[in-house]
Amino acid sequence: MRARKLQSDHVQAAKAGLRAWADHNAIPLVDIFEMSGSVIDEPDFGQTIWLFFETDAQVTQFKSDGTTARVQDAFLKILRDGGYPDQWLAVVTFDADSRERVDREYEGSYFNYFR
Numbered sequence: 001m002r003a004r005k006l007q008s009d010h011v012q013a014a015k016a017g018l019r020a021w022a023d024h025n026a027i028p029l030v031d032i033f034e035m036s037g038s039v040i041d042e043p044d045f046g047q048t049i050w051l052f053f054e055t056d057a058q059v060t061q062f063k064s065d066g067t068t069a070r071v072q073d074a075f076l077k078i079l080r081d082g083g084y085p086d087q088w089l090a091v092v093t094f095d096a097d098s099r100e101r102v103d104r105e106y107e108g109s110y111f112n113y114f115r
Contacts, residue, residue: 007036007045010084017078018071028054032097033110034061046091049075055100068096 015032022029031052051071053059062068073093079089081109097113106112 003045004036005089007047009086010079010082011047011049013082014075014078014084017082019074021074021078022071024104025070027062027071028058029071030054031110033114035114044091045088046093047088048093049096051096052099052102053096054098056098059096059098063096067093068094 011034015034018032019029029051032052033050033052035048036048049072051068053062059068062071075094076089076092079092102108102113103111
């Protein structure tokens with residue numbers, strides 16, 4: 001499906017842009033993953049963007065001090081500025097966790113984490 005490929009291209013570019021933005025702003029963003037929604041008979045262009053910081057403490061601190069919200073806003077701005085359709089922007093959601101937790105509880109495996 002061409003629309004799904006277009007969506008994927010936008011999200012991949014936004015992930016690269018967000019990494020650069022986070023580096024520039026000294027935010028320890030370790031990994032970014034996306035999960036697409038899917039419905040059998042009709043396209044679902046929802047995306048959940050998973051932001052992974054280094055430590056559990058950072059996840060807690062960044063949620064309370066607004067850093068996580070700034071990262072989310074930056075990602076959405078990068079998507080919007082890249083021409084991501086408004087109807088797709090409306091269904092982008094976020095979650096945040098730590099690489100520390102992945103290492104501790106999932107044997108360091110994102111595969112195990114998302115399973």
